[in-house]
Amino acid sequence: MSARAVSAGFKQQAVQFFADPQWIIPSLISPFLLSMVMIFLSSGGTSIEGPVVLQAVLGGGVLGMWANSLFSSSTSVSFDRINGTFEPMLGSGTRIIYVLIGRSLWSTLIGLLNAFIVFAIAEVMFGAGLNVQNPLLFFLALLMAMLSLSSVGLLISTLFVLTRKGGTISSVLEYPIYVMSGALVPISMLPAWMQPASLALAPTWGVDAIKYSALEGYGGMLGMSLITDVLMCVALSIVFIFSAYVVMLYVERKVLIDGTATRY
Amino acid sequence: MKPVIEVKDLVREFSTRGRPTKTAVGGISFDVRQGEIFGLLGPNGAGKTTTIKMLSTLLIPTSGSARVLGYDIDDDRTVMELRKRINVVSGGDRGLYYRLSAKQNLEFFADLYGIPKREQPEMCQKLLGMVGLLKAADIKVEDFSRGMKQRLHIARALVNDPELLFMDEPTIGLDPEISRSVRSMIRDLSGSGKTIILTTHYMYEAEELCDRMVILSKGRIVGRGTVGEIKDMVSDSSVIHIVTDRDPSEALGGFVSDPDMTVVSSRTVGGRYDTRFASASGKTDIRSHEDMFRPFGIRLIGLDEPTLEDAYIRLTGGDE
Numbered sequence: 001m002s003a004r005a006v007s008a009g010f011k012q013q014a015v016q017f018f019a020d021p022q023w024i025i026p027s028l029i030s031p032f033l034l035s036m037v038m039i040f041l042s043s044g045g046t047s048i049e050g051p052v053v054l055q056a057v058l059g060g061g062v063l064g065m066w067a068n069s070l071f072s073s074s075t076s077v078s079f080d081r082i083n084g085t086f087e088p089m090l091g092s093g094t095r096i097i098y099v100l101i102g103r104s105l106w107s108t109l110i111g112l113l114n115a116f117i118v119f120a121i122a123e124v125m126f127g128a129g130l131n132v133q134n135p136l137l138f139f140l141a142l143l144m145a146m147l148s149l150s151s152v153g154l155l156i157s158t159l160f161v162l163t164r165k166g167g168t169i170s171s172v173l174e175y176p177i178y179v180m181s182g183a184l185v186p187i188s189m190l191p192a193w194m195q196p197a198s199l200a201l202a203p204t205w206g207v208d209a210i211k212y213s214a215l216e217g218y219g220g221m222l223g224m225s226l227i228t229d230v231l232m233c234v235a236l237s238i239v240f241i242f243s244a245y246v247v248m249l250y251v252e253r254k255v256l257i258d259g260t261a262t263r264y
Numbered sequence: 265m266k267p268v269i270e271v272k273d274l275v276r277e278f279s280t281r282g283r284p285t286k287t288a289v290g291g292i293s294f295d296v297r298q299g300e301i302f303g304l305l306g307p308n309g310a311g312k313t314t315t316i317k318m319l320s321t322l323l324i325p326t327s328g329s330a331r332v333l334g335y336d337i338d339d340d341r342t343v344m345e346l347r348k349r350i351n352v353v354s355g356g357d358r359g360l361y362y363r364l365s366a367k368q369n370l371e372f373f374a375d376l377y378g379i380p381k382r383e384q385p386e387m388c389q390k391l392l393g394m395v396g397l398l399k400a401a402d403i404k405v406e407d408f409s410r411g412m413k414q415r416l417h418i419a420r421a422l423v424n425d426p427e428l429l430f431m432d433e434p435t436i437g438l439d440p441e442i443s444r445s446v447r448s449m450i451r452d453l454s455g456s457g458k459t460i461i462l463t464t465h466y467m468y469e470a471e472e473l474c475d476r477m478v479i480l481s482k483g484r485i486v487g488r489g490t491v492g493e494i495k496d497m498v499s500d501s502s503v504i505h506i507v508t509d510r511d512p513s514e515a516l517g518g519f520v521s522d523p524d525m526t527v528v529s530s531r532t533v534g535g536r537y538d539t540r541f542a543s544a545s546g547k548t549d550i551r552s553h554e555d556m557f558r559p560f561g562i563r564l565i566g567l568d569e570p571t572l573e574d575a576y577i578r579l580t581g582g583d584e
Binding site: 020 | 320324344354357362364424
């Protein structure tokens, strides 16, 4: 039953995505534009090359993935509240979290697509010098990072059951999580008090794995190995998904007590 | 026959910070038998929708208890099982995915109810055919008329072939022809053995469809039984029916201060003013009324048997 609900959420999000061309703006166009801005900023207004720019390209790709994941997670519940479909879903005898997982998987796919578009354009148009040593490892690292971003998005999406301020919250969360994940700058450059929070985020480890697979001679975040990155990313993603499940049980019950399932 | 719904002292209050607690349902008890169409009647704000939401597990009661198909509605361990066996038809424009087609909407909800994929094409065909939307199966819901959406709501609520169907004002805002077809569907569903809980404030609809009903007013039950039994509850009253050429509002204004009199209906029919008013104490002094309404040009005056609408107005105190 749960697998069916995951598949239904995935399929519905896909159909909805293609049925409504506007979704392309936050899912593809906006992250792409932001990435391009970052690439130009990193280039210092001159040539677009060198390891700093390469880091910017990767960062842009991650930002694209994260923006997509966050947009998807915040809109997936808000959309149902506005649409009046949240209550029929709630009453269907399926845990809504499974539908949200399916939707998150779709956003993972689109996030990956977005990252590849950013990398391709950076490479083809600007000759960014993205010299991936091991394409398979790079793809797996990207996939893992995207899944970890989706796991954070999933946990955040459960909160949108309680609030109608989905847009505001996602706007507030977009850049802090991005910065904390180390995609913009290495986390060693972040304030000491922020670093433990960074390390508690699954995407931080996923982003580090991407850097391992793409940047030649990369030494690892705080000296961590690639295998540590993979293990931590997977473990923390599971923690986030499990937390989302538990929080969802709580918020589902809370909206039934408060009678807020139909408010929008 | 064992009831499929047993409601005991059910209460639902709503609290909003900074505002006094509002009691939407104030301790109601009733039961519903298998296979019947059971009406929840009442004016806006009477507690009909709140009651349906509680019984369909979409709202947790503040106190009291209810068993639906043998399940306690507030038991977390069994609520998912119960949800698989019931469904809700809501009125209105919301509750469907507008960017998806009628068929895609049904498939999505069929997946949530765990209907096997191989059964879905036939199920969609059957349900869309039943509600007259077969030709619109692949059209996006955003292009549907209100009536088409309402019919799709009904189809959506049948994807899990529920034993018990809650229908919350299913004909509200529909034109007479579509309303009639929806009522016909409700009768057919009842004929197929489903138990239906219907909320409405259209008396003719309740009279036509409901086997039994309760009348709610301000969260409390003020009347219950069959149509005949409810009419009998106000048999002590008499209803005076009067048709005038001119608007008799001025004369009716005199009833506002008279607790014995209630204006049951006042409408314009064919350019004339058709008014019905009831006397709780059974006063049938037509002559005194005749004098009162003469300046407005009386065309017809007489005594009527109380209808369900008369009983409804009396019992709810005309608080619509």
